[in-house]
Amino acid sequence: MRSPAGNAIETAPLPGCAWVPDFDAVYEAHLDFVWRTVRRMGVRPADTDDVVQEVFFVVHRRLAEFEGRAQLKTWVFKILVHVVRHYWRTHQRKPGDHAADDLAELQTLAADHEESPTARLERVEALRVLDGLLARLDEDKREVFVLAEIEQMTAAEIAEIVEANVNTVSSRLRAARQEFEKALLRYRAQELRRQS
Amino acid sequence: MNDLGPEARSILEAARGAEVPTRADRQRIKHAVLLRVATLGAVSTTAGGAVAMSLATKVTVAALTVAVLGGGSASLLAWKAHTPPAPVASARTTPRTSRVSPARPVAAPEAPTVVEEPSPKPGLPEMRRREVARSEARPAETVSVPVTEVTPAPVPALNSLDPELAVLRQAQEDLRAGLPAQALRRLAEYDRRFGKGALDQERRAIEAIALCQVHPGPAAQAKAERFLRVVPESPLAERVRSACKKSDEISKQSNGIVPGREP
Numbered sequence: 001m002r003s004p005a006g007n008a009i010e011t012a013p014l015p016g017c018a019w020v021p022d023f024d025a026v027y028e029a030h031l032d033f034v035w036r037t038v039r040r041m042g043v044r045p046a047d048t049d050d051v052v053q054e055v056f057f058v059v060h061r062r063l064a065e066f067e068g069r070a071q072l073k074t075w076v077f078k079i080l081v082h083v084v085r086h087y088w089r090t091h092q093r094k095p096g097d098h099a100a101d102d103l104a105e106l107q108t109l110a111a112d113h114e115e116s117p118t119a120r121l122e123r124v125e126a127l128r129v130l131d132g133l134l135a136r137l138d139e140d141k142r143e144v145f146v147l148a149e150i151e152q153m154t155a156a157e158i159a160e161i162v163e164a165n166v167n168t169v170s171s172r173l174r175a176a177r178q179e180f181e182k183a184l185l186r187y188r189a190q191e192l193r194r195q196s
Numbered sequence: 197m198n199d200l201g202p203e204a205r206s207i208l209e210a211a212r213g214a215e216v217p218t219r220a221d222r223q224r225i226k227h228a229v230l231l232r233v234a235t236l237g238a239v240s241t242t243a244g245g246a247v248a249m250s251l252a253t254k255v256t257v258a259a260l261t262v263a264v265l266g267g268g269s270a271s272l273l274a275w276k277a278h279t280p281p282a283p284v285a286s287a288r289t290t291p292r293t294s295r296v297s298p299a300r301p302v303a304a305p306e307a308p309t310v311v312e313e314p315s316p317k318p319g320l321p322e323m324r325r326r327e328v329a330r331s332e333a334r335p336a337e338t339v340s341v342p343v344t345e346v347t348p349a350p351v352p353a354l355n356s357l358d359p360e361l362a363v364l365r366q367a368q369e370d371l372r373a374g375l376p377a378q379a380l381r382r383l384a385e386y387d388r389r390f391g392k393g394a395l396d397q398e399r400r401a402i403e404a405i406a407l408c409q410v411h412p413g414p415a416a417q418a419k420a421e422r423f424l425r426v427v428p429e430s431p432l433a434e435r436v437r438s439a440c441k442k443s444d445e446i447s448k449q450s451n452g453i454v455p456g457r458e459p
Contacts, residue, residue, distance in 0.1 A: 027226055035217045049225060052217075056229045126210035133207075149200070149208050177200050184204055 021072060023060050030076050031056075033151060037077070040134060040146045041084045047091075054083045070160065077153070078161045081143060088139060129187065136183045141176035148173050234361065360386065360395045367402050376409035401432040408440040416440060 034055050035048065043051045058079045066075055134142055143162055147153045155173070159166045200208070217225070363386045370379035383403050404423045407416035420440035424433055 027229075028222075031222060031225070032216050035221070036211075036215050039215055040211070049221070049228070052225050053228045053232070056225065057232050060229060060233055123210050126207050127215060130207050130211050150211055152212075177204075181201060181204055184201075184207075188203075 021063060021066060023063055026059060026063065026072065026076070027056055030059075030073065033073070034076065034080055037080060037146060037151060038084060040130070040150055041142065042131075042135065043084060043087055047087065051083055051087055055080045058083065071157070074153075074157050074160055077147070077151075077157075081161055084143075085139070129184075133180055133183045133187065137176055137179055141172050141179065144169055144172040145176035145180065149177075360390050363389070364395055364398055364402060367406070371402065371406060371409070376406040379406040380410065398432070400426075401436055404436045405439040408436075 031052070035052055038048055038051050038055070039045070055076070059076055062079070066072065134146070137145060140162075144158055147158045147161060148155075153161070155166045155169050158173075159169045162169065164172075363382055367379040367382035367386070370376070370382060379402060383399055383406070386399055400419075400423050404416070404420040407419050417440060420436050423436055
């Protein structure tokens with residue numbers, strides 16, 4: 001089924017038409033962002049497979065219940081957030097605690113990308129810095145920040161996903177940006193001291 | 197401070213799309229997900245809860261093992277104890293067929309409540325600005341999949357396991373019916389069709405149990421010992437051990453040796 005915009009996956013069912021998204025298509029379309037978000041949410045690389053699996057396992061089980069009233073991506077993200085929150089609880093560590101351990105495990109970075117070694121190193125460095133900075137945010141702020149600034153979701157979408165109202169989301173995002181900037185300044189200052 | 201500076205934006209920009217799963221990751225994860233789905237279909241209601249608790253692929257395979265052999269919930273629970281519990285799939289599992297069908301209603305009462313239809317409320321100004329800019333500058337952000345990909349397609353990972361699973365299930369049924377020789381014939385069929393298949397470990401467990409029932413003696417014991425040596429942590433280890441211990445006792449009794457009184 002194709003929507004007027006040509007977006008097959010996001011298409012809402014026609015009245016009276018029992019349309020259910022195909023799991024394969026959902027998987028292929030959403031794996032990258034699920035994987036990326038799971039990583040940015042502070043799940044350590046060694047656990048990434050398990051957490052991503054869990055997300056898609058739930059997606060598979062609940063796919064028939066998806067009625068197409070919301071964007072599929074939002075729906076998948078909501079499942080992702082639940083799974084990641086559970087991960088944090090069961091691991092009893094705050095997201096990002098593993099960041100320092102994980103720096104050497106960015107080898108999956110852009111594995112399929114055709115880019116120069118220099119560009120790849122720059123990306124690795126950016127991710128290393130990013131994970132270090134994200135680790136300084138608490139869970140609520142980190143969720144909102146990742147969804148807004150990396151996945152570029154709207155406040156309304158994030159509010160739906162994290163089950164908070166839009167004002168709360170905006171407030172968290174504002175605070176997260178401030179903390180992120182401060183953390184970046186501290187990081188740069190440390191770098192400068194180290195170099196001098 | 198409502199917005200990020202250029203350096204922060206640069207870092208975030210670099211992160212977008214930078215870390216992606218490899219082709220191998222994609223296949224491995226999908227296979228694991230579909231295997232779990234298949235496991236739910238294969239597993240009985242007694243073992244299903246335990247199966248659904250698993251997170252890792254290895255546990256899924258173990259669960260599948262138990263599903264195939266049946267009645268192994270206790271050993272699976274023991275196995276599960278070493279694995280972090282899954283957040284959402286933890287309770288009752290209704291029997292299902294193992295065929296993956298996205299259109300089939302899937303009961304997941306314990307899964308996170310997912311409410312559709314976000315209610316758009318006015319956001320703060322910066323969020324609104326970003327929404328507008330995004331809609332213009334990033335049309336590809338929303339998921340776009342060709343219609344051909346959306347039409348129901350075969351799921352090779354799961355489908356490739358179905359035939360193996362079916363044969364092993366039949367073999368298990370034979371064992372339950374007290375027909376170990378018939379179970380061994382099924383395993384011969386399994387070998388002929390799949391060679392060293394994906395469920396070879398499970399196949400060897402069934403073989404050891406069947407041999408210990410039909411031909412108790414050194415050969416059966418050797419099979420069982422080999423299985424236990426190779427995969428001592430298998431959730432089936434206890435079943436194999438138990439089945440072959442009985443056969444060993446029977447074998448010794450038939451040879452006039454009283455268990456526990458050997459020289």
